[in-house]
Amino acid sequence: MNATAVSSSSGSSSGGGGGGIGGSRKGTSKASSSAPSVSGTGNGSSSSTKRQASRGAGAHGNVHDDGEVKASHSAVVVMPEQEHAHPKVYEVYTGKSKLWCGGRCITGDNYGAIIFSWIMILLASTLFFVFTAPFLWRDLSPAVVIICAYLLYTVVANLLWAGLTDPGICPRALREEGDNIIRLPHTKPNTRPPPRQRTAMINGQEVQMRYCFTCHQYRMPRDTHCGVTDDCVDTVGKGLAKHPGVPVVVFITFVTFFPISGLVTFHVALVRSAVSTNESLKLRFDNVESPYHRGHPFKNAVYTLFGPLRPPLMRWRELASLYDLMHQHREPRRKQRRRR
Amino acid sequence: MATQTSSGGGDGSGAQQPSPPAPSAIFIQRDFSKGTTPRFATTLPQQLASKISAEQFAHAITQINDVFEEAEAPSLSLYMTNVLSCLTGHLLQFCVENPYEKRFREVSALTEQLNQQVFGPKGLRMVDPLRRGLRAIEIQVLNVAV
Numbered sequence: 001m002n003a004t005a006v007s008s009s010s011g012s013s014s015g016g017g018g019g020g021i022g023g024s025r026k027g028t029s030k031a032s033s034s035a036p037s038v039s040g041t042g043n044g045s046s047s048s049t050k051r052q053a054s055r056g057a058g059a060h061g062n063v064h065d066d067g068e069v070k071a072s073h074s075a076v077v078v079m080p081e082q083e084h085a086h087p088k089v090y091e092v093y094t095g096k097s098k099l100w101c102g103g104r105c106i107t108g109d110n111y112g113a114i115i116f117s118w119i120m121i122l123l124a125s126t127l128f129f130v131f132t133a134p135f136l137w138r139d140l141s142p143a144v145v146i147i148c149a150y151l152l153y154t155v156v157a158n159l160l161w162a163g164l165t166d167p168g169i170c171p172r173a174l175r176e177e178g179d180n181i182i183r184l185p186h187t188k189p190n191t192r193p194p195p196r197q198r199t200a201m202i203n204g205q206e207v208q209m210r211y212c213f214t215c216h217q218y219r220m221p222r223d224t225h226c227g228v229t230d231d232c233v234d235t236v237g238k239g240l241a242k243h244p245g246v247p248v249v250v251f252i253t254f255v256t257f258f259p260i261s262g263l264v265t266f267h268v269a270l271v272r273s274a275v276s277t278n279e280s281l282k283l284r285f286d287n288v289e290s291p292y293h294r295g296h297p298f299k300n301a302v303y304t305l306f307g308p309l310r311p312p313l314m315r316w317r318e319l320a321s322l323y324d325l326m327h328q329h330r331e332p333r334r335k336q337r338r339r340r
Numbered sequence: 341m342a343t344q345t346s347s348g349g350g351d352g353s354g355a356q357q358p359s360p361p362a363p364s365a366i367f368i369q370r371d372f373s374k375g376t377t378p379r380f381a382t383t384l385p386q387q388l389a390s391k392i393s394a395e396q397f398a399h400a401i402t403q404i405n406d407v408f409e410e411a412e413a414p415s416l417s418l419y420m421t422n423v424l425s426c427l428t429g430h431l432l433q434f435c436v437e438n439p440y441e442k443r444f445r446e447v448s449a450l451t452e453q454l455n456q457q458v459f460g461p462k463g464l465r466m467v468d469p470l471r472r473g474l475r476a477i478e479i480q481v482l483n484v485a486v
Contacts, residue, residue, distance in 0.1 A: 157429025171473035177367060200372040207372070217475055222376055292375055306422035308412050311440050313473045323471055 089323055090316040095169065096230040103316035105164040108228045114163050121159070125152050166312035168234030170215065170223055171323060178216030205291040207284075222292075224278055234310075235278040271304050272297035367476040368401065378408040378474045388479065391462050400454050401477070404447060404469065411443035444470055 090103030098107050107114070133145045198209045198218050209218040212225050215232045219225065226233045270277060274292040275285055285291075294300050315323065366387050371379045382398040382405070418439065425432040451468045459466050459479070467478040 154427075154429045157431070161430045170475070173472070173475060177472070177476070177478075202372050202375060220370070220376065220475070221372055302419065303414055306419045306426070307414055308418055308440055309422070309438060310412075311438055311444065313470070315470070323473075 087320045088316065089314060089318055089320045092320040093314070094172070096228065097169070099316065106166055106316070107164060110228070117159065121155060166314060166316070167226070167229065169229055169312070169314045170217070170220065170232040170234065171314055172214065172231065173216040175216050202291040205288065207291060222276060222279070235276040271301045274300040274304070364481055366479045366481070368479060369476055370474070377412045378469070379405045380469070380477050388464070391464055391481070392459070396458060400458050400466070403450060403454070404477070407443055407446050407450060411440050
């Protein structure tokens with residue numbers, strides 16, 4: 001797992017992105033034997049570039065080989081930890097999403113829309129429950145009010161769920177992983193841009209995967225780079241918000257029928273034909289059947305609405321060192337932007 | 341751990357360095373031929389040909405693929421859970437763990453096991469695919485004489 005941390009032989013706990021938790025500790029302990037650990041942390045960026053260079057070029061970086069091996073036996077030695085010696089994934093995250101509650105909740109960085117939604121929902125429901133509900137309860141039936149209360153609850157729960165959970169962010173890759181994937185055996189790394197596209201055959205149908213210069217990976221077939229999060233995200237998991245049925249039905253009942261009905265029809269059609277909203281807007285499968293079709297519209301719908309839900313791939317609350325994300329906040333972002 | 345890895349001369353003998361240097365890590369790419377369920381290519385990359393037999397490699401990767409296939413297979417109990425979860429406004433998610441998480445742990449355990457039994461003895465090390473966001477399985481070439 002720690003090829004990266006290792007090939008650089010830097011052994012710095014925060015610079016060595018590849019290190020697993022054990023690896024980074026070992027790194028630190030090794031640093032204590034060969035160099036002060038402070039310097040190891042201090043020049044994290046330089047060591048990571050060194051790492052990129054040495055690893056990418058497949059060069060000889062194993063100066064400290066013996067030391068490393070020895071260090072792995074004395075893994076128990078842990079240096080006194082500096083602040084953020086072992087940051088969590090959400091702490092080194094470089095996208096634009098905002099993380100809250102120690103990585104449990106995630107939002108975009110623009111709150112206008114969500115605040116507007118909340119005001120509309122709460123305003124409408126307050127008015128309803130203050131002025132209309134008492135009469136309905138008395139003159140028609142308490143059941144009506146109870147059902148409305150339940151619907152309001154599901155609206156609130158779904159909006160919270162949709163607004164605060166991971167949209168399906170794909171972890172960014174190390175620069176050298178991207179290089180490794182796209183590099184031909186004889187080329188040097190970083191000498192030319194990777195091919196922009198790669199074709200995947202999905203159930204006999206060609207689907208283009210574009211290379212993402214921010215995330216250093218070919219976007220998976222149903223992913224797209226999202227401007228809000230500045231990450232590649234899965235457009236199926238929540239893009240066509242998983243389990244959209246409930247909020248949509250609720251909205252029909254709750255707000256008005258007409259503005260929503262078009263959206264409902266549109267999304268029912270999408271769910272039936274196994275196309276995500278994003279794919280549909282980009283006319284990906286305009287004249288052909290979606291390669292993700294499961295054979296029957298009903299099957300598509302049930303699988304999309306209630307099928308298995310892949311957990312977030314960003315393990316927000318785990319140690320960043322495990323996920324090779326440590327170096328990322330050190331990479332100058334402006335440079336990345338320009339490349340894109 | 342893999343602290344023995346080096347970026348060059350992956351096969352542990354410095355004498356072979358002049359020949360095309362083996363990269364320290366090889367990335368096994370996703371295989372999308374059957375959809376977006378995580379599957380990884382079972383063909384043995386050339387760089388590993390000297391290390392491990394194609395059958396052994398394919399068998400190892402297939403084991404991982406099978407876990408993911410199971411994870412994304414539709415099942416009645418899963419549907420029922422998710423319908424209930426919907427009806428309770430996702431409150432159920434706080435009580436019942438997403439079965440997919442269990443599969444993730446299964447994959448991690450399987451990776452460990454494969455490392456001990458298959459890859460480790462050959463001087464290779466497989467990285468838990470989750471560590472790379474299910475993009476690829478990284479196979480590291482350890483610079484250790486076995």
